[in-house]
Amino acid sequence: MPSEASALPNVARVLIYSATRDFRHDSIPTAVDALVSHGPAANISFDHTEDQTWFTDDRLQQYDAILFLSNTGEGINFAAYWTYHKYLDLGGNFVGIHSASDCLRNTTFFQKELGAAFDYHPELQDAIVDIIGPSHPSTSMLPKEWHVRDEMYNFKSDPRSVGAVVILSANESSYDDPGTRKFDQGTPHPTAWFQEHGAGVDSNGTAGRSFYTSLGHLNETWQDDLFMAHVMGGVQWALQANTTRASNANGAVGNGTSTPSTTGTNGTASASGSSSSPSTTTGTSAARSQYITASTPMVFIGAALAISLWTLF
Structure with a gap:
């Protein structure tokens, strides 16, 4: 495991996707701005969209990684679902941050690529995060016991x-959690992890890397240098998979030139021209109940229709 992530020899292209269908974090614009501003030093060019129509073969294949940022709910439709799966099979890399683990709950390949789905969290509070993989590029700069809120x-x-x-x-x-755990998440308690070969890829596909951190709720967090070093270390590590064109000229995806057509809020690039979706809701942690659980999954109507038609013929 490398101890640090160096800038890539070629500019890496990363698409930030932050669409939400349930609770919406008000830190998303701050997070997008922070990622974009940290990109040049790492030789990374970030684009940002919340428009699921951006998930086409031609567009996704321009990117070395797709970064799911604080998403909630079923944030892409059936067509985008298959396009993204194809992208991963071609060697595309995955990065997930915070509530990215609370989206696409019915999508098996996404849950495997992510690693584990969100269940619930206790109220926002001060806590200690233990660094149990100190040589990874996303953790090598962190104190052994990291105090976070x-x-x-x-x-x-x-x-x-x-x-x-x-x-x-x-x-x-280090914190209070009076909630009831119904699932076995293993020991020690997982908070961030990586996969050298993303598990969401088909057996005949080319697996890129996967990185996920569950931290990143507050605006203040995205303004913290130590947290940004953690996130950018994870992004850079994922991009060094040698499966995309940023690090491998023979890669099938990445290092492209396609750019979103308009600018969204806070000056970030947006394929849709807006950084929010009409079907999202905005709120703060205080507006939610103390124990936040994943809501009832949506049904892919398109999938059901397709299956029904197939059985008829």
């Missing part, structure tokens, strides 16, 4: 069950 997520499975390596662990003695 964030949401300590619990998950519906152990990410280690799909081959993930846990590198950050919530120190359960």
